[in-house]
Amino acid sequence: xxxxxxxxxxxxxxxxxxxxxxxxxxxxxxxxxxxxxxxxxxxxxxxxxxxxxxxxxxxxxxxxxxxxxxxxxxxxxxxxxxxxxxxxxxxxxxxxxxxxxxxxxxxxxxxxxxxxxxxxxxxxxxxxxxxxxxxxxxxxxxxxxxxxxxxxxxxxxxxxxxxxxxxxxxxxxxxxxxxxxxxxxxxxxxxxxxxxxxxxxxxxxxxxxxxxxxxxxxxxxxxxxxxxxxxxxxxxxxxxxxxxxxxxxxxxxxxxxxxxxxxxxxxxxxxxxxxxxxxxxxxxxxxxxxxxxxxxxxxxxxxxxxxxxxxxxxxxxxxxxxxxxxxxxxxxx
Amino acid sequence: xxxxxxxxxxxxxxxxxxxxxxxxxxxxxxxxxxxxxxxxxxxxxxxxxxxxxxxxxxxxxxxxxxxxxxxxxxxxxxxxxxxxxxxxxxxxxxxxxxxxxxxxxxxxxxxxxxxxxxxxxxxxxxxxxxxxxxxxxxxxxxxxxxxxxxxxxxxxxxxxxxxxxxxxxxxxxxxxxxxxxxxxxxxxxxxxxxxxxxxxxxxxxxxxxxxxxxxxxxxxxxxxxxxxxxxxxxxxxxxxxxxxxxxxxxxxxxxxxxxxxxxxxxxxxxxxxxxxxxxxxxxxxxxxxxxx
Ligand SMILES: Nc1ncnc2c1ncn2[C@@H]1O[C@H](COP(=O)(O)OP(=O)(O)O)[C@@H](O)[C@H]1O
Ligand SMILES: [Mg+2]
Numbered sequence: 001x002x003x004x005x006x007x008x009x010x011x012x013x014x015x016x017x018x019x020x021x022x023x024x025x026x027x028x029x030x031x032x033x034x035x036x037x038x039x040x041x042x043x044x045x046x047x048x049x050x051x052x053x054x055x056x057x058x059x060x061x062x063x064x065x066x067x068x069x070x071x072x073x074x075x076x077x078x079x080x081x082x083x084x085x086x087x088x089x090x091x092x093x094x095x096x097x098x099x100x101x102x103x104x105x106x107x108x109x110x111x112x113x114x115x116x117x118x119x120x121x122x123x124x125x126x127x128x129x130x131x132x133x134x135x136x137x138x139x140x141x142x143x144x145x146x147x148x149x150x151x152x153x154x155x156x157x158x159x160x161x162x163x164x165x166x167x168x169x170x171x172x173x174x175x176x177x178x179x180x181x182x183x184x185x186x187x188x189x190x191x192x193x194x195x196x197x198x199x200x201x202x203x204x205x206x207x208x209x210x211x212x213x214x215x216x217x218x219x220x221x222x223x224x225x226x227x228x229x230x231x232x233x234x235x236x237x238x239x240x241x242x243x244x245x246x247x248x249x250x251x252x253x254x255x256x257x258x259x260x261x262x263x264x265x266x267x268x269x270x271x272x273x274x275x276x277x278x279x280x281x282x283x284x285x286x287x288x289x290x291x292x293x294x295x296x297x298x299x300x301x302x303x304x305x306x307x308x309x310x311x312x313x314x315x316x317x318x319x320x321x322x323x324x325x326x327x328x329x330x331x332x333x
Numbered sequence: 334x335x336x337x338x339x340x341x342x343x344x345x346x347x348x349x350x351x352x353x354x355x356x357x358x359x360x361x362x363x364x365x366x367x368x369x370x371x372x373x374x375x376x377x378x379x380x381x382x383x384x385x386x387x388x389x390x391x392x393x394x395x396x397x398x399x400x401x402x403x404x405x406x407x408x409x410x411x412x413x414x415x416x417x418x419x420x421x422x423x424x425x426x427x428x429x430x431x432x433x434x435x436x437x438x439x440x441x442x443x444x445x446x447x448x449x450x451x452x453x454x455x456x457x458x459x460x461x462x463x464x465x466x467x468x469x470x471x472x473x474x475x476x477x478x479x480x481x482x483x484x485x486x487x488x489x490x491x492x493x494x495x496x497x498x499x500x501x502x503x504x505x506x507x508x509x510x511x512x513x514x515x516x517x518x519x520x521x522x523x524x525x526x527x528x529x530x531x532x533x534x535x536x537x538x539x540x541x542x543x544x545x546x547x548x549x550x551x552x553x554x555x556x557x558x559x560x561x562x563x564x565x566x567x568x569x570x571x572x573x574x575x576x577x578x579x580x581x582x583x584x585x586x587x588x589x590x591x592x593x594x595x596x597x598x599x600x601x602x603x604x605x606x607x608x609x610x611x612x613x614x615x616x617x618x619x620x621x622x623x624x625x
Contacts (some may be wrong), residue, residue: 232437234497237388238449239422248448252439326440328484 007320011313018309019071022302023064038101056298068300076306077299081292086303090285094307095178096166097273099283100281103181103200103267104207111208112215119216120223120246131216138213143272147279154202162200164281168195207269211262218261229253255324260302263319267312337363337403338540339387339508344400346391346564356382356395358565358619363452364508367538369531371555371572377565384510386410387542389417405507423453424459426501428511428530432493432518436485442496445483449504470569472529491522495529495564497595502533509534527553548591552576560584563616582608587611 053055059064068079076086119131128327141149150282155163162168167180171192177183181200184193226232235249274286283288292300357379364370372380381586385391387402389409398520402409404424409417429435437445446468447461456464460537462481471476472495472567485493494514512528531554534541543555551558553574558576559569560583579585585605 018542077448230429230431231437233390234427234429234435234500235437236390237421237425237427239418239452240448248438249437253437326439329486 004128007317010015011317014313015306015310019068019290019302019306020064022309024060025066026298026301027060027063028132034277043078043265053202067168070309071306076154077298079300081290081295081297081300086299089288090303090307092178093283093285096180097270097277097280097286099179099181100200100203100207100277100282100284101266101270101273103264104204104269107204108208108211108215108269111212112219115212115216116219116223117251119220119225120250121242131220135216135220138209139217141210143206143210143269144279145273146209148204149277150202151279161198163202166196166199167192171195199282201275203276203282206276207219207272211265211269214265215262219258221256222257223250226250227252252326256327259319259326260321261320263316266274266315270311270315336365337610338366338368338405339364339399339542340403341387342401342403344383344402345398346379346386346395347398350394353444355620355623356564358616359384360400360559360561360564360565361567362559362566362569364540364542366540367534368556369534369541369543369554371543371545371551372561373548373551373558374561375411375546376547378561380546380561381388381512382492382564383561384427384512384542384544387510388421388425390567418465420447424506424507426504426506426509428497428501428514428518430513432490432497436493437498438485441481441485442485443487444483444497446500446503449500453504464503465499468503471502471533472496472499474499474620490518492495492525493512494518494522498526498529498553500538502539505537506541507540509541510544511541511545511581515550516546530554543595547577550585558586562612565612565619566568566614566615567612583612 006263021090048057056063067077074087076090078084079089082089115131115135119128119135119261122128122131151163161253174189174192181193181196183189184196198310223246229250232249233244235245240249272291273284276282277284277286278290289301289304290306291297340363344360345355346441347353348356348412360383361378362370362372374380379451382391382395384604385395387404388399388408393526394568397410400410401533403418407420409420411476412420422603434443443462443465446465447456447458447598450461450464454461465481466477469480474480474492474495479489480492480496485496488496498514508600509530514530515526518526527550530541530543531540543550545551555572558572560575560581562583568579569582575584576588582602590604
């Protein structure tokens with residue numbers, strides 16, 4: 001109970017830290033949002049009026065306090081470039097990014113676990129070398145390079161998947177929620193689900209391949225450690241097959257450290273959505289973040305960074321909960 | 334010799350980690366059905382290597398160079414791996430040294446006690462559970478119902494070793510290999526566990542290879558003894574002969590230096606350097622004979 005309270009307190013403190021850092025960094029960064037909004041010959045009075053309107057007059061501290069007060073009331077301010085409520089804009093885009101990131105995480109885990117188990121089963125044979133080389137390659141190439149390679153492969157040479165966007169415009173108008181994939185799956189709209197999935201293939205692969213390599217490496221190392229423990233020896237004496245030794249005896253004990261690292265790496269994946277969404281013109285939060293930065297749209301940038309920060313924190317919490325749930329020693333604490 | 338349950342014949346092994354040095358030198362021994370055979374020697378003498386060779390689980394760097402291991406008439410070293418696995422799985426069990434690491438930390442006791450029964454005896458889940466409870470009862474575990482639901486970290490070292498003994502006898506094996514099963518336990522618990530293994534072995538009429546570095550343990554539990562030094566047999570015979578009328582100077586030194594049998598916890602006392610030198614000479618002479 002107290003640990004749970006501590007957790008929540010820590011989350012609040014962390015989130016507050018994020019707001020401070022975001023605010024200060026963006027104010028210190030060069031570029032005047034008002035100057036971006038207004039044509040060159042604007043009068044000083046016009047500029048001042050705009051500053052007041054967007055809360056950009058006053059000292060840094062008063063600006064921060066005003067912003068924070070509004071935030072606590074759920075008001076993220078008004079986007080300078082879209083002239084709309086920043087929170088509403090974020091709420092429209094976030095589901096697209098969440099679907100992309102969660103599917104990428106799922107693919108990364110599936111691929112990483114498969115590779116790790118395959119490499120462990122193929123111990124000391126050519127298969128293990130193949131797995132190690134493959135994960136080495138997947139790790140060495142960053143997500144945006146994968147994105148470009150995938151564009152060349154699937155977009156140009158083998159045009160199997162759509163190159164950009166989230167859904168074919170002819171199918172786009174039929175959704176009631178912004179969670180296109182989830183909604184089309186739940187309501188059984190097969191055509192729409194297929195189309196959304198096809199649009200996801202490339203951005204998901206670009207994000208998932210490097211992460212799956214990390215998962216595979218860490219899990220394979222943890223499995224190797226578990227496989228020489230006495231309980232595996234004993235299970236081997238019992239005559240269990242290698243498959244059972246790996247999946248029943250070793251895997252459970254190896255996932256803890258793997259999940260802990262996956263949590264950290266998933267936050268990098270979230271960061272990676274920014275550039276990958278850009279490359280595939282995927283209408284998510286990351287894509288909007290780049291536009292917001294280009295336009296010096298401070299309220300929107302702040303809001304987006306804050307939401308990403310909250311996502312990181314929630315991710316870490318979920319990972320800790322998952323680890324605790326999997327470890328009997330922590331479960332009965 | 335054909336009546337033997339286990340017969341190890343002229344087994345030699347080398348360690349590639351130590352530049353191909355011999356770690357077993359022409360070791361022969363046999364275990365009759367229902368007999369407890371003690372394998373004794375100081376640390377590094379090669380006891381565990383013998384045990385692991387029977388189980389086909391030598392470390393990567395260790396290799397058998399010659400010899401045979403025959404279990405109930407079947408030679409194990411040349412047996413196809415799949416058949417060896419099922420033969421060993423059904424008829425041989427291991428009681429390991431360290432009960433802390435020998436139970437899977439993330440599986441409940443029930444799962445670890447019943448999986449062998451389901452795999453080899455074709456038991457249903459309910460039948461396996463019933464047998465597992467009976468086994469826990471047999472190893473004098475209190476509240477077996479509750480223990481079944483627990484994870485290993487919730488049990489004391491002695492309780493874990495009882496679980497491991499129950500697991501070892503679950504499939505009615507013909508041979509139990511115990512590799513220093515009491516070394517990691519408290520002194521008081523050691524005696525109980527030793528008595529428990531003896532009781533179980535007698536009741537189930539199971540043959541056993543009992544690895545220990547402790548002559549006191551040998552006196553309590555073993556019918557016959559093989560004494561190893563540097564992977565070479567120094568002396569072998571019925572326990573009473575070996576302890577009361579030791580022939581080899583190494584055995585004599587061990588018996589003379591040994592603590593009283595009712596205080597086995599003191600372990601082996603140091604052996605005079607002259608005797609150690611004699612043992613090393615014998616090994617060197619054996620190695621010369623091998624290469625000359
Ligand atoms: N994993 C291993 N790889 C190579 N050599 C080993 C390994 N483990 C033990 N040995 C060698 O085998 C010899 C016998 O070891 P072991 O059978 O464990 O002795 P004991 O069980 O009698 O203490 C030792 O000299 C040791 O150096
Ligand atoms: Mg040993």
